[in-house]
Structure formats: C-alpha cells, structure tokens
Amino acid sequence: xxxxxxxxxxxxxxSPHRTALIIASEEWSYSQLWSYAESxxxxxxxxxxxxxxxxxxxxxxKEMYAAILATWLAGRSFIPLNHKxxxxxxxxxxxxxxxxxxxxxxxxxxxxxELLPQEALISYNAVSVLPNNRLSATExxxxxxxxxxxSGSTGIPKGIPIGHHHLQALLExxxxxxxxxxxxxxxxxFELSFDVSIxxxxxxxxQGATLVVPDLNGITAINAFKAIYxxxxxxxxxxxxxxxxxxRLKMLAMPLPWVTxxxxxxxxxxxxxxxxxxxxxVNSTIDNAYGPTEGTVWSLIYxxxxxxxxxxxNGLCPIGRPTKYIQMRIVNxxxxxxxxxxxxxxxxxxxxxxxxxxxxxxKSKEVVFQDSQGTYWYKTGDIVVKNQFDQVVYVNRxxxxxxxxxxxxxxxxxxxxxxxxxxxxxxxxxxxxNKGVLELFAFVQGSWDExxxxxxxxxxxxxxxxxxxxxxxxxxxVNTSGKVDKTLLRSKYLHHE
Amino acid sequence: xxxxxxxxxxxxxxxxxxxxxxxxxxxETTAKDIAGWDSITHLDIITGMEExxxxxxxxxxxxxxxxxxDLLDLLAQKMSE
Numbered sequence: 001x002x003x004x005x006x007x008x009x010x011x012x013x014x015s016p017h018r019t020a021l022i023i024a025s026e027e028w029s030y031s032q033l034w035s036y037a038e039s040x041x042x043x044x045x046x047x048x049x050x051x052x053x054x055x056x057x058x059x060x061x062k063e064m065y066a067a068i069l070a071t072w073l074a075g076r077s078f079i080p081l082n083h084k085x086x087x088x089x090x091x092x093x094x095x096x097x098x099x100x101x102x103x104x105x106x107x108x109x110x111x112x113x114e115l116l117p118q119e120a121l122i123s124y125n126a127v128s129v130l131p132n133n134r135l136s137a138t139e140x141x142x143x144x145x146x147x148x149x150x151s152g153s154t155g156i157p158k159g160i161p162i163g164h165h166h167l168q169a170l171l172e173x174x175x176x177x178x179x180x181x182x183x184x185x186x187x188x189x190f191e192l193s194f195d196v197s198i199x200x201x202x203x204x205x206x207q208g209a210t211l212v213v214p215d216l217n218g219i220t221a222i223n224a225f226k227a228i229y230x231x232x233x234x235x236x237x238x239x240x241x242x243x244x245x246x247x248r249l250k251m252l253a254m255p256l257p258w259v260t261x262x263x264x265x266x267x268x269x270x271x272x273x274x275x276x277x278x279x280x281x282v283n284s285t286i287d288n289a290y291g292p293t294e295g296t297v298w299s300l301i302y303x304x305x306x307x308x309x310x311x312x313x314n315g316l317c318p319i320g321r322p323t324k325y326i327q328m329r330i331v332n333x334x335x336x337x338x339x340x341x342x343x344x345x346x347x348x349x350x351x352x353x354x355x356x357x358x359x360x361x362x363k364s365k366e367v368v369f370q371d372s373q374g375t376y377w378y379k380t381g382d383i384v385v386k387n388q389f390d391q392v393v394y395v396n397r398x399x400x401x402x403x404x405x406x407x408x409x410x411x412x413x414x415x416x417x418x419x420x421x422x423x424x425x426x427x428x429x430x431x432x433x434n435k436g437v438l439e440l441f442a443f444v445q446g447s448w449d450e451x452x453x454x455x456x457x458x459x460x461x462x463x464x465x466x467x468x469x470x471x472x473x474x475x476x477x478v479n480t481s482g483k484v485d486k487t488l489l490r491s492k493y494l495h496h497e
Numbered sequence: 498x499x500x501x502x503x504x505x506x507x508x509x510x511x512x513x514x515x516x517x518x519x520x521x522x523x524x525e526t527t528a529k530d531i532a533g534w535d536s537i538t539h540l541d542i543i544t545g546m547e548e549x550x551x552x553x554x555x556x557x558x559x560x561x562x563x564x565x566x567d568l569l570d571l572l573a574q575k576m577s578e
Contacts, residue, residue: 083529217528219539219559226560245540249556405536437537451516458532466533469516 052100155416159358266406524566
C-alpha cells in the first residue's frame with residue numbers, strides 16, 4: 001500500500017468513527033470513507049479494465065472523494081474530469097491519457113456516456129458497499145498518482161503526471177509545517193481538476209483531520225465562507241480573489257475567530273487583501289503559498305509577519321522560501337544564477353518536480369531537465385527577485401500565462417480556439433483587471449456576432465477561459481512594428497469596463 | 498409587479514449576463530444548467546437583480562439560494578417589504 005494510504009489507514013484503524021468528510025450536511029467517518037473506497041476498488045478489480053487511468057467525473061460528492069482512494073487501492077491513478085468543462089475538452093483529455101473507465105453518479109451517466117461507452121462507466125450507485133471489506137491494496141507497477149491537465153499555448157491542454165513520491169514529498173512538508181489532528185477542520189473549496197484540492201484533501205486525511213467541502217457551484221467564495229461559518233472550520237485555503245466577492249457582498253464584517261490558519265494560493269497575494277482578511281479572521285496566521293502544478297501543488301511558502309508590508313513589490317506579498325524538498329535557482333536568460341536583488345526566472349528542482357508532459361516530449365524538453373545529479377528541474381516562467389530578507393518575491397510572467405480565478409490560462413490557447421472559430425488569425429486576447437478581478441477580453445476582425453462567438457467558445461474551453469466580452473472590429477489596429485496594438489485596444493475598449 | 502413580470506425581468510438579467518437572448522430559466526434552473534455560470538457571472542446576476550428590482554441582497558441571502566426559484570421568492574419577498 002502506498003505511504004499516503006497507509007497514513008490514512010492508521011486513522012481508519014485507530015479512530016474509525018472520527019469524521020473524515022463533511023459535504024453539505026452529510027458526514028462520513030474514516031471507517032465509512034474507507035469502506036466505500038474499498039468497495040469501489042473491488043469493483044475496479046472485478047471489471048478487469050485494460051491497463052490505463054481512471055477518470056473521476058467531478059460530481060463533488062462524498063462518493064467522488066472515496067473514488068480517489070479507490071483508484072490507488074486498486075493500483076491505478078486518476079484523472080479529474082471536470083463536469084464544467086466542455087465535452088470536447090474532456091474527450092481530448094481522455095484520448096490523450098488512456099482513460100479506461102470513469103467513476104460517476106448515475107445521474108451523470110448521460111453526460112459520461114458521451115465520453116466513454118456505457119460498459120466503461122462505474123456508477124457509484126451500482127456498487128454494493130460492504131463494511132470492513134479490508135481489501136489488500138494492489139501494489140501498483142508504476143508510481144503515478146494522478147494526472148492534471150492545464151492550459152497549453154498551442155491549443156492542446158498539457159497533461160501533468162504526478163507520482164506518489166512527488167505527493168509524498170509535499171505531504172512531508174505539510175505535516176511538519178501544518179500539524180493537524182482530530183479537532184482540526186480543513187476547508188477544501190477547489191475543483192478536483194485544480195491541484196490545490198489535492199493538497200487540502202491529503203494534508204487533512206494523512207493527519208486524521210476533517211475535510212469540509214462547500215458547494216462548488218455558484219459563487220464558490222460565498223459557499224466557502226458559509227462552510228467556514230457553519231462548521232467552524234479552522235484551517236482555510238482560498239484564492240485571494242475570493243475576498244473580492246466576500247467584500248462585494250459585505251461578508252467580511254462577520255467575525256471568524258475560530259480560523260487559526262489561512263493559506264492564500266492560486267494567484268498573487270496583494271498585501272491589502274491579507275490585511276482585510278485579518279479584520280475577519282482575527283486569530284489567523286496567514287501564509288502565501290506558491291507553486292506550479294509541475295512542482296506538485298506548492299513549492300515556496302511565505303508566512304506573513306510584521307515585516308511583510310515593507311517586503312512587497314507592486315503591492316504583492318513575497319512567495320517566500322522553498323518547501324522542505326524543493327531546491328531553487330533564480331537565473332538570467334543564459335541560465336546563470338543572478339545576484340541578490342536581481343530579477344530572473346525561477347527554476348525549481350527536487351523530488352516534487354514532474355518528469356514531463358503527457359505525449360508532449362518537445363514541450364517537456366523546453367521546460368524540464370535533469371542535472372548531473374539526476375535531480376529534475378522545472379523552469380517556471382515566473383520572473384522573481386530575492387529581497388534583502390532572503391525571501392522570493394514574484395514580479396511577473398515571462399510569457400502570456402495568466403491566472404483567472406486561480407486557474408492557469410495561456411492567452412495563446414484562448415486565441416487559438418477563437419481563431420479556429422473565425423477561421424482567421426485576426427484575433428487577440430488580453431487579460432485586464434475589471435472591478436478587482438482579472439478577466440479576459442477578446443478582439444476579432446470582421447463583422448462577427450459576439451453572442452455567436454461566445455457560444456462557440458463555451459463549447460470549446462472551460463468557463464474561466466471564455467472571454468468576458470469579444471469586440472468585433474472592422475480592423476485590428478497595428479503599431480509601428482506591424483503587430484496588433486494592444487495598448488491602444490486596452491485604452492480604447494477596456495478603460496471603462 | 499406580478500409573478501409573470503418578475504419572471505420576465507429575471508430572464509432579462511440572465512440574458513444580459515450571459516449575452517444570450519435564447520436563455521429561458523425556470524424555477525428549477527441551477528448553475529449546473531447554464532454554461533459559463535461561475536463566480537463572476539453569479540455576482541453579475543446578483544448585481545443585475547439588485548439594479549433591476551431596486552433591492553439589496555446580502556451575502557447571507559446569496560448563500561441560501563439553491564436555484565432560480567429561491568431567487569424569485571427572495572425578490573418577491575423583498576419587493577413586498
């Protein structure tokens with residue numbers, strides 16, 4: 001049995017009635033969670049699927065969480081299939097990654113049958129759950145734990161395979177940094193397709209804490225706040241943009257004195273956001289956690305303190321120092337280490353670093369390499385600087401990647417799909433801050449109907465990648481270099497948004 | 498304003514938010530039923546309702562909205578106050 005499962009199993013054996021999971025008003029004990037996981041794993045054995053990965057349709061139910069463990073108990077790995085993603089994107093993910101079966105609710109079966117044949121679907125409702133099944137977990141021949149797909153600039157999502165040893169390295173840091181136990185309640189307010197969810201789930205479960213999951217439809221930030229409030233959650237992880245919604249709906253006046261730890265992640269953390277949260281979560285310490293999915297959720301973490309304000313750059317908090325197993329370099333364009341206070345690209349190395357994208361060897365070669373010691377390194381594309389306090393501060397991106405509501409988006413991928421729809425290269429996408437939230441705006445040349453283009457885009461990309469507005473112009477303006485004049489587009493069309 | 502008028506106005510807010518004139522919500526409609534209904538559009542819907550009906554909706558009221566029916570009931574209650 002993998003080490004992560006062994007850790008969880010300790011609680012199953014020694015404290016079987018302890019609450020493992022709260023979703024809405026329903027609870028599961030560790031014993032129940034394990035029984036369901038074992039039964040689903042047994043079903044995977046019985047169905048004798050061909051070698052391959054197991055898709056988990058993100059119903060966001062208790063059963064979905066048990067299915068995660070089931071795939072590992074059966075010696076398989078999982079791929080989250082986000083039900084909010086367009087079918088075409090899910091089909092591309094399945095094709096690219098050899099998914100042989102999908103766990104789903106019976107009510108999601110109609111959606112999943114478009115992805116794989118009926119015989120490849122496992123409906124939770126069809127599994128007989130036996131208590132104390134005590135299945136002997138299958139030793140997996142490979143180390144793979146899960147594969148997540150992220151935006152790719154060429155229009156093809158990039159699959160990032162993460163092994164158990166990668167996740168184990170992260171969790172060893174988590175256990176030391178955030179010791180948790182029976183009385184701790186951990187918020188999990190992220191889609192399973194976003195890797196912060198993995199950190200939340202297993203930081204809680206390997207330590208016998210309770211995972212609290214809000215409804216992920218509607219305004220997630222509001223639902224998360226309700227879960228924190230209703231269940232007195234003390235360990236909270238949120239994207240900074242969540243505070244935009246909480247502020248707008250006048251919720252930050254509600255005190256949350258039981259919150260003792262808050263991790264902001266997924267986006268750069270403005271110092272004023274952290275300060276505002278402190279007015280509500282008055283007893284909470286705050287960490288800013290940074291990391292690309294390629295480095296297994298989090299690679300650098302910064303604990304805010306009384307010196308934070310003087311360490312900000314552009315109002316943003318530092319991202320801190322590497323976690324336990326992460327090595328770090330800050331390099332110039334030639335790959336040489338820069339001196340202190342000089343900006344450069346952040347490279348991260350060590351046992352948390354993935355080994356390459358699924359079926360994209362060329363792209364992998366661009367960003368991943370092994371050094372002479374055999375250590376894997378990932379070139380993050382993030383420009384950072386180390387300050388006088390020896391803390392790393394994020395400055396900007398090297399390329400056209402942005403974070404929309406915590407999700408990584410390559411502007412090139414959005415443009416790729418838009419150009420495919422209009423069958424022309426005359427399309428450009430800009431990220432622009434609107435009312436405190438970063439959003440996408442697109443410009444196309446020609447007499448296109450915005451509603452038609454938006455509808456077409458919704459069929460191709462997840463909601464967070466669909467532009468807020470698409471402006472159809474007679475002609476895209478160009479600057480003296482002959483390139484689309486983005487500055488002009490911003491000032492003319494986005495200024496008043 | 499009768500229920501039919503409220504319903505028509507609510508549909509109007511949805512159509513404006515999603516830039517889709519074909520949207521027709523029912524009392525049972527939830528975020529799962531409309532592509533692109535995420536945190537940002539949800540906030541636009543709430544703000545749109547506040548402007549269209551000249552009411553103020555609090556965060557706690559938003560937390561208890563499970564479908565369009567709940568929203569209609571909330572709007573009707575607020576307008577009768």
